[in-house]
Amino acid sequence: MQKVLLLAAFIxxxxxxxxxxxxxxxxxxxxxxxxxxxxxxxxxxxxxxxPKGKHPFFISHYGRSGSRYHSKxxxxxxxxxxxxxxxxxxxxxxxxxxxxxxxxxIRQEAxxxxxELTPLGxxxxxxxxxxxxxxxxxxxxxxxxxxxxxxxxxxxxxxxxSALLQLVTLRPQLQISHEASLxxxxxxxxxxxxxxxxxxxxxxxxQFRKFVSKHPTNHRFLKKLFNDMNYVRQHVDIEEFxxxxxxxxxxxxxxxxxxxxxxxxxFSHQEIYTNWRKxxxxxxxxxxxxxxxxxxxxxxxxxxxxxxxxxxxxxMLTGRHGAHLRYGDDVVVMPLICLLDLxxxxxxxxxxxSLESKGWVDYRVLPMAANIxxxxxxxxxxxxxxxxxxxxxxxxxxxxxxxxxYPYYRWSDFREYYLKKLDAYGK
Amino acid sequence: MRMGSRKTAYQTFVLxxxxxxxxxxxxxxxxxxxxxxxxYFAATNYRLYPDTITTPQTPPPAGKHPFYISHYGRHGSRYMGSRKAYLTPxxxxxxxxxxKKLTQLGLDLRKLLANIIHDTHGHWGDLxxxxxxxxxxxxxxxxxxxxxxxxxxxxxxxxxxxxxxxxxxxxSALLQLKSMNPQLQVDMDATHEDMWxxxxxxxxxxxxxxxxxxxQAFDKYCNPRKHNRRLMDLIFTDTAFVKQNIDDYWLxxxxxxxxxxxxxxxxxxxVRLADLFTLEDLYLFWQYxxxxxxxxxxxxxxxxxxxxxxxxxxxxxxIQDADSCLTLNKPGVQLRYGHDTIILPLVCLLxxxxxDFQTEDLEEVEKHGWWVSDIIPMAANLxxxxxxxxxxxxxxxxxxxxxxxxxxxxxxxxxAxxYHWRDFREFYLKKLDAYEVR
Numbered sequence: 001m002q003k004v005l006l007l008a009a010f011i012x013x014x015x016x017x018x019x020x021x022x023x024x025x026x027x028x029x030x031x032x033x034x035x036x037x038x039x040x041x042x043x044x045x046x047x048x049x050x051p052k053g054k055h056p057f058f059i060s061h062y063g064r065s066g067s068r069y070h071s072k073x074x075x076x077x078x079x080x081x082x083x084x085x086x087x088x089x090x091x092x093x094x095x096x097x098x099x100x101x102x103x104x105x106i107r108q109e110a111x112x113x114x115x116e117l118t119p120l121g122x123x124x125x126x127x128x129x130x131x132x133x134x135x136x137x138x139x140x141x142x143x144x145x146x147x148x149x150x151x152x153x154x155x156x157x158x159x160x161x162s163a164l165l166q167l168v169t170l171r172p173q174l175q176i177s178h179e180a181s182l183x184x185x186x187x188x189x190x191x192x193x194x195x196x197x198x199x200x201x202x203x204x205x206x207q208f209r210k211f212v213s214k215h216p217t218n219h220r221f222l223k224k225l226f227n228d229m230n231y232v233r234q235h236v237d238i239e240e241f242x243x244x245x246x247x248x249x250x251x252x253x254x255x256x257x258x259x260x261x262x263x264x265x266x267f268s269h270q271e272i273y274t275n276w277r278k279x280x281x282x283x284x285x286x287x288x289x290x291x292x293x294x295x296x297x298x299x300x301x302x303x304x305x306x307x308x309x310x311x312x313x314x315x316m317l318t319g320r321h322g323a324h325l326r327y328g329d330d331v332v333v334m335p336l337i338c339l340l341d342l343x344x345x346x347x348x349x350x351x352x353x354s355l356e357s358k359g360w361v362d363y364r365v366l367p368m369a370a371n372i373x374x375x376x377x378x379x380x381x382x383x384x385x386x387x388x389x390x391x392x393x394x395x396x397x398x399x400x401x402x403x404x405x406y407p408y409y410r411w412s413d414f415r416e417y418y419l420k421k422l423d424a425y426g427k
Numbered sequence: 428m429r430m431g432s433r434k435t436a437y438q439t440f441v442l443x444x445x446x447x448x449x450x451x452x453x454x455x456x457x458x459x460x461x462x463x464x465x466x467y468f469a470a471t472n473y474r475l476y477p478d479t480i481t482t483p484q485t486p487p488p489a490g491k492h493p494f495y496i497s498h499y500g501r502h503g504s505r506y507m508g509s510r511k512a513y514l515t516p517x518x519x520x521x522x523x524x525x526x527k528k529l530t531q532l533g534l535d536l537r538k539l540l541a542n543i544i545h546d547t548h549g550h551w552g553d554l555x556x557x558x559x560x561x562x563x564x565x566x567x568x569x570x571x572x573x574x575x576x577x578x579x580x581x582x583x584x585x586x587x588x589x590x591x592x593x594x595x596x597x598x599s600a601l602l603q604l605k606s607m608n609p610q611l612q613v614d615m616d617a618t619h620e621d622m623w624x625x626x627x628x629x630x631x632x633x634x635x636x637x638x639x640x641x642x643q644a645f646d647k648y649c650n651p652r653k654h655n656r657r658l659m660d661l662i663f664t665d666t667a668f669v670k671q672n673i674d675d676y677w678l679x680x681x682x683x684x685x686x687x688x689x690x691x692x693x694x695x696x697x698v699r700l701a702d703l704f705t706l707e708d709l710y711l712f713w714q715y716x717x718x719x720x721x722x723x724x725x726x727x728x729x730x731x732x733x734x735x736x737x738x739x740x741x742x743x744x745x746i747q748d749a750d751s752c753l754t755l756n757k758p759g760v761q762l763r764y765g766h767d768t769i770i771l772p773l774v775c776l777l778x779x780x781x782x783d784f785q786t787e788d789l790e791e792v793e794k795h796g797w798w799v800s801d802i803i804p805m806a807a808n809l810x811x812x813x814x815x816x817x818x819x820x821x822x823x824x825x826x827x828x829x830x831x832x833x834x835x836x837x838x839x840x841x842x843a844x845x846y847h848w849r850d851f852r853e854f855y856l857k858k859l860d861a862y863e864v865r
Contacts, residue, residue, distance in 0.1 A: 112620040122615075154589050158617055161598040165605055165613055172606040177559075178598060180591045183549025 022356045023273050030264045032363045033272045034250035035279035036330050039067050040124045040369040043394040047135060048407050051387050054377035056136040058315055059323040060308055063371030064330045065155040066121030067254035069110040076107040079244045082236055086226060096225035102261050106248055109257055117155050118254050122162045124369040129163035133170045136375060140171045145322030148178040151189045160327040187307035188328050192300045199286055204293040208285050211352045217274045221266045246275045254368060281352050283362045287334040289348045298339035299425050301332060305339055306422055309415060319381040333370050342397050386411040458793050459710050469709035470687035471716045472767045474804035476561045482832045485844050491814035491824060493573040495758040497749055500808035501767050502596040503558025504691035506550040513544045516681040522672050523663050533662040554592040555692040559599040561806035566600035570607055573812060580610045582759035587617040588626040593764040624744040625765050629737040641722050641729035648718055648789040652711040655679040683712050691805060718789045720799040724771040728787045735776035736862050738769060742776055743859055746852055756818050767803040774802050778837040779829055823848040
């Protein structure tokens with residue numbers, strides 16, 4: 001009875017969250033409009049107790065790197081140059097001149113740190129690792145085996161190292177190995193030439209552009225910054241400038257200056273919402289199961305999923321306890337989530353207008369430091385019924401599997417379902 | 428299946444060459460003695476970190492306690508940096524294979540190289556398991572030797588170049604320290620923002636390493652040493668073919684490099700090429716490698732003698748960092764992770780252990796004890812260990828460790844191997860100023 005109540009409560013909460021439209025959410029908190037630049041939200045939900053008689057013994061984790069600066073100098077230089085030049089010609093409003101100063105500060109902080117973790121990024125990784133230990137202490141007991149791998153990217157490696165330092169602080173006896181090697185590329189960051197080619201083929205691009213032009217942002221903010229719109233039309237690449245200014249605004253929450261400098265005030269709610277929608281659709285088109293480009297983009301991560309399965313099988317046989325920690329990129333996590341159909345995110349729809357109402361909302365899925373954790377339970381190494389749950393950003397998530405023990409699933413069900421799914425694609 | 432055939436190939440290989448190679452050492456030089464004692468002394472910058480050698484630490488003058496360590500270390504053992512480096516010797520052998528000019532040993536060697544290429548695929552430039560361990564061990568000894576510096580919530584600042592093997596070396600060292608004292612406050616970063624001093628590439632100086640004069644001297648030194656006819660006779664059946672088609676210098680060079688790196692990646696038990704080479708081969712290889720490093724990163728007069736100044740920013744930074752740390756009650760430790768091409772010129776700039784020795788005569792380099800293998804093995808490191816009586820002590824002293832052994836500096840001291848920090852500052856800031864106002 002208690003369980004039923006719990007489940008009912010859970011369903012109510014989920015429904016409430018979904019019922020709040022993305023437009024409302026973003027209006028309430030502009031930071032959501034950052035799409036996948038959103039800073040990792042600390043999870044507040046509590047977890048379901050372990051299945052009776054079983055203990056967690058293994059975690060398989062794949063996470064993207066924590067909060068970071070934009071990856072290119074251009075992201076900072078171009079807005080600054082456009083505003084500086086306009087200022088030198090007297091083309092900025094007082095607000096425009098103020099914004100120029102803010103952009104200068106933002107640019108200065110990021111100087112020489114493009115694509116690197118911000119202090120907040122390090123902190124997120126530490127906290128995620130800390131909660132892992134606190135929530136599943138049995139996994140990290142004694143000389144537990146921690147096998148950590150990272151993509152060969154500075155920010156991924158530093159995310160991994162930050163997490164590991166936190167783990168060893170809490171559990172000094174852990175046996176840790178950590179690698180970042182191109183030899184792991186086939187599963188850590190695999191690329192698929194064929195899928196990449198179809199991702200943005202002409203039909204897909206056309207459809208995406210159609211959506212964008214149907215929902216123009218109108219760039220009203222330009223009138224607030226510049227006093228001469230003729231000058232803007234003649235001398236500013238409006239699309240690029242608007243795009244980069246919005247990206248500066250949204251990524252600001254990840255930086256050291258996040259509480260001192262904002263750029264959100266120059267955009268209207270409508271502009272912010274419209275910009276976000278474009279990003280959300282972009283993510284779906286590129287990494288979701290969009291039928292228009294074949295519906296198979298999530299399969300870019302088929303090798304990763306297979307590797308997770310085989311690694312887990314192998315680890316179980318050792319009779320040990322511990323964790324596999326993998327640190328990679330957003331463009332890996334998103335298709336993996338869709339391939340798993342986690343929380344129904346494997347959504348297949350031709351209607352890009354319907355993404356929000358169907359719950360395909362990127363900031364709920366892929367903030368900075370987004371992570372998937374499979375947590376495995378058994379009574380002892382001989383236990384034939386290994387159960388697991390999957391956490392998306394540390395919250396219990398659903399899978400398209402028999403759910404009689406939700407949030408727990410049988411590992412045998414998982415293996416069967418997904419190996420069949422992968423095999424079917426291979427054919 | 429693969430393993431089985433590899434093993435068989437290897438066994439045949441060993442049998443064949445055991446008979447051929449014999450040691451006929453009659454060299455008197457000390458560097459040769461080193462190689463005789465440890466053939467991997469010849470590996471220069473691929474030499475394993477000599478952590479089996481322990482030297483006693485001189486007690487500090489009465490009343491002085493260690494309170495701050497400033498470190499610059501090279502990443503630990505690694506794989507070769509590119510696929511090409513692994514591929515080159517195979518490609519040379521392939522010419523002989525196609526022309527059917529390989530001996531049985533040449534044929535076996537070809538298979539072994541193919542196995543190595545397979546095993547190392549994607550690992551180019553990676554830190555090896557041994558590399559992780561070296562950094563853990565160095566960190567562990569640092570803490571064991573100077574426990575006062577690491578007490579309680581001591582502050583550890585760690586910085587690395589943005590190269591993965593350096594970041595992982597830093598990570599391994601920090602994990603070791605944290606496992607020994609979880610209370611440590613660690614501030615870790617790897618950013619392009621720090622590259623100006625951690626990995627400074629002085630384009631002007633780097634472009635002028637191999638001047639015409641230097642190249643002439645190097646060729647003159649190298650030419651009588653770089654050929655290995657004996658090795659070619661082992662591998663190929665036809666001397667005339669070798670003469671026309673095979674670059675014996677590069678084949679010898681890359682086979683040696685491959686052998687040396689195998690040791691660093693612990694793949695040595697599976698495939699080793701060491702038996703191909705006599706001690707004389709190793710010695711000749713070491714000699715021209717040694718002078719190459721001397722010319723390119725050492726204080727050689729052949730190119731103006733200024734190469735060590737590529738690390739002027741790093742030295743100035745070390746001084747500034749120390750100055751600001753000396754004002755603190757508990758400064759802790761500053762760890763920096765980088766590369767051989769940084770640490771070698773820095774050692775020469777400091778004139779550590781006489782490595783600032785300058786000559787135009789390359790024959791003098793070895794005789795004078797300028798042996799690169801002692802300076803930049805894998806995980807090479809410099810540690811400045813600072814001592815004082817109390818935070819108000821005006822006479823801060825330090826010693827400097829090269830690969831954890833006490834080293835000498837070209838400045839006077841009454842407390843060797845310790846030096847007064849004020850003497851160091853004065854001497855080196857003057858030296859840097861003199862270079863920069865030239």
